[in-house]
Amino acid sequence: MATQHPSANHYDIVIVGAGPVGLMLSTCLARWGYKIKHIDNRAEPTATGRADGIQPRSLDLLRNMGLKSAIMTHKPARVYEVAFWDPPKNGGSGIARTGTWASCPSFIDARYPFTTLLHQGLIERVFIGDLEKNNTKIQRPWTIKGFTSDEKADPEYPVTVDLEHVDGEGKETVKAKYLFGGEGARSFIRDQLKIGIKHKDPIAYVWGVMDGVVKTDFPDIKMKCTIHSEHGSIMVIPREDNMVRLYIQIASSTDPDFNPRKTATAEEVQASAKRILQPYSIEWERLEWYSVYPIGQGISDKYTLDHRVFLGGDACHTHSPKAGQGMNTAFLDALNLAWKIHAVEAGFANRNILETYEPERKDVAETLLSFDNKYAKLFSQRPPAANEVAAASAGAVAGQEQNEFINTFKESCEFTSGYGVFYKANALNWSPTHPAQSHVLHPKSTRLIPGRLLVNADVTRVVDANVVHLEQEIPLNGSFRLFVFAGKPSVTAQALRDLASNMAKKNSFYMSYARPDLERVSHHERHNPHSHFFSVCSIFAAPRTEVEISRDLPPLLARYRDNVYADDRWDRQFPDAAAAAHAKMGLDQEKGGVVVVRPDGYVGVVVALEEGSTTVDALNQYFGSFCTKKLGGAQAQL
């Protein structure tokens, strides 16, 4: 997308703030070729503290971006279970473990069933390194002084932004297509837009947070723990390099003498921790970081006013640190916006898909906040019994007794792992009320849900017999992902030929957005040989040795030879399925089906694979509901 800009001070986007949300947005857009002005008012990336957890699903995302191994190089702590400690039931003094639960039990089927804990500055540096490869540098320490947005005055670059060095030593005014505020809870941009904050829970808290290296005989110091004692409460979070983080609630607005500026010294917090942990001992060998901050739950009323100036991350939602969701929610805010800006600016989608950013992401923030309350309430009632945890962890089994605890537990595991995030029906996420209507849409058997993540599945790549994670086979490249589950080659031969020949038509969703350099594309191009907006995978329900790409796939699909798979791997969830990936998706193992996945990994629509033009007609209708061109129509139906 290396478009010509009218002058050096014209940008595609100005991004304010280089925390997780700003960096994710910047990294995506820089990779896709956009010109970015990215500023941050700190002279350096986060030096200490502030570490958030990376949830299982976020680790999938980082892997999809090729950034996971750089993060894992730092040997982060991995949280598999949460332990609960309370005063002993028999009424004695001190604390006793009342239970543990998996942070990501096996029913979720996560690739990485743990939370990754690492110093935020190290995570930021991984993104900054990637940005630099794409010639994008964070301008520091610079701040935003003002902005205007006027599409009438300049329909192409409606945003004007005034920037200034924090010392007031330099000033710049730039023009941009978009402005993004990822400046955290005290967002200047949000304030300027006069967007208010709504508090779901009116109670505000003052928290103390302390990172350090300790010597203790407390047995769960390397686990995530919630500890309640007669001396107060504490949350323990393990960190890299033998560090441990403690969260202590210092004040609550429900206290009779509440003062949001109440504070406590590190020594006071340590003394308090020593009392809470009795009969165990704890001593600090090194104190890395200590901070006290007031926080309340809040969601900004709007994420944008004009779909040119957007907010994301902590600028839109604040909540207690307990849920460990801040960085993950920030990543997904940015990802959601990034691909939509790209789809619009690259000429693929109508500008109004930007209107889906706020409802999709605000809804997730609302869920996060109500989850935070529900979770706390659940535990304040009574600790779960071991058999309830076991039943919940094992997942829903038909006929098994379910109680409210188990249901809430499962929901909360799905949510905290990131796999539970889902987007409601709209033009992108098909539902029966979608403009696209056809009997092939959303086949009855499918277990996939539009607006939810594609299900994980192992398959064997045909060309090199590598066993791979299907959901990772297309990188985060800004393209829609077409997974053609091709069933049995003998059954689907004609349907596949019809799929390809209808996709190859000039006004199909696929060829309407063909690459202008189609004839000159290298044969090594793996994911975008025909279009920058689509990447295709084909998966046969057959053993690898029985698949012959040039025989079993029409040329259009065979062109993606590195993306052809055999669904021949055993899966513990479907131990008897001959084609476990088909089974996991709920697609017919003979006849297959086509799954459209949005560039951010969420299912858009599932379509049955039928002979004739019906399948592509339905896809044309689906994409036609938000694409810039008229798709299919009279000609295609001739």
Next chain:
Amino acid sequence: MATQHPSANHYDIVIVGAGPVGLMLSTCLARWGYKIKHIDNRAEPTATGRADGIQPRSLDLLRNMGLKSAIMTHKPARVYEVAFWDPPKNGGSGIARTGTWASCPSFIDARYPFTTLLHQGLIERVFIGDLEKNNTKIQRPWTIKGFTSDEKADPEYPVTVDLEHVDGEGKETVKAKYLFGGEGARSFIRDQLKIGIKHKDPIAYVWGVMDGVVKTDFPDIKMKCTIHSEHGSIMVIPREDNMVRLYIQIASSTDPDFNPRKTATAEEVQASAKRILQPYSIEWERLEWYSVYPIGQGISDKYTLDHRVFLGGDACHTHSPKAGQGMNTAFLDALNLAWKIHAVEAGFANRNILETYEPERKDVAETLLSFDNKYAKLFSQRPPAANEVAAASAGAVAGQEQNEFINTFKESCEFTSGYGVFYKANALNWSPTHPAQSHVLHPKSTRLIPGRLLVNADVTRVVDANVVHLEQEIPLNGSFRLFVFAGKPSVTAQALRDLASNMAKKNSFYMSYARPDLERVSHHERHNPHSHFFSVCSIFAAPRTEVEISRDLPPLLARYRDNVYADDRWDRQFPDAAAAAHAKMGLDQEKGGVVVVRPDGYVGVVVALEEGSTTVDALNQYFGSFCTKKLGGAQAQL
């Protein structure tokens, strides 16, 4: 081991050659604190070509050294299957695929069931980076001009080595405890020692090898392929960065006009490849590297004469490139020698354990060479039928019909994966003829075999609930590894107390080699809290939540709190076992057992876990057979 040396030109070891064998030796010894003079006559690491495959087992080893992720960063090719192409059976022209087989089928239970293919220079640089962290630099381009070894004249530094810059510009004479020749097939040190080479197969070959980027419609270009056609034979090996390597046999000493200096140009080899691959087409877009070299199978008669000057790697064994074993055999030569030198120089083992280096490693080289022949013969007879490959891949099932093909296939898979390497009985690898004799030695049920690798198993770490690979939990730290399979806590409580109290005795194998700084060791020290020569893991046959370290383990074992595990993970090989790791080792799930693993990962001895002193008595006998001190004895038996 930072000992004082008499002068700056005194070294622990001089290593000549910075290929895989020299680098592995150097990396191990540098990590363990030795002073090394490491030279190489090349100005730079390998620039192109020469890539060997890294077998599954070698990848385990690299992971155990913390070097795997640095290698995988380069996105090497992964070979899961080998395809065989021959003239069509129906007599037509061209070639047809006659079968494929897994390079590492599931019965091997490898963590990484594929061969990793990467430019040797990149692998070398990973080692060089690690060496630099330990203040060891390769001196380049320098060469060895002569050496003497005289233990009588200087019992501590018996070796004198003359070194010279390749331009003759600089000269150095150094004294060392050891000299290692890892200079490749044309070893100066081997020649000086007048050690001969024995040729198992008298036939010599001239090979052409070509790396490049191609455009082809040959469907298996990303697989490892053996192609025989009426126009000749070729081997295809995929490489990183879309490259492919072709091996072509140019001449054989069985040819009537054989000339070992016969050669062929790159164009001739390409023309030949085009004929062989018909009816498929192939064109070169880029030629990265091309070389022709004569090679024969050979093993040097000796690996050392005086156990001060040692040889390893290609200096000891040469063979055809087809088996892809060169780098792997080199790694294991070096590893085998490294820990033995360390054990001797650190004062743990008697000098005569160095005498086990040659027989252990020469035997592997002999097996490699005879395997090379057997493998070739097997295929020249007839290609395997699909059902034979399936039966062989599935592994031995009782009562299942076995034929010679299946047996040879399985042996060869084990061997080429690296999991089949084993060392015969000697002081280190217990057998019924070992000096250690006790009824607790080698309990009947155990599936572990001294001299073979420890079996892989998943377990849950108790302190943080992380699911881990047990065999990787102790890094390559030069220590013997004690795996205390502790069975059921209620059953083994007394046996564990007795184990610990007998280990704690002053003259036990364990405390005889206690750290001199025992009282000052940091509580963060994970693997060597008591001794530099031992690291201990304890594994209970119980769910993680039922294990309480301070209650279930005596203090000596509880000190290794980060190395305590619950054997509670399901394993597909033992789907019904409650404690799959115990089951995989063939240890009683109630009573457990103690497994001693050598520092290089090979099982030394298995001992039943009994109450009283019998278990430690047997361990004292085992270690006493090669340790420097008298262990156990009268006092302990009082």
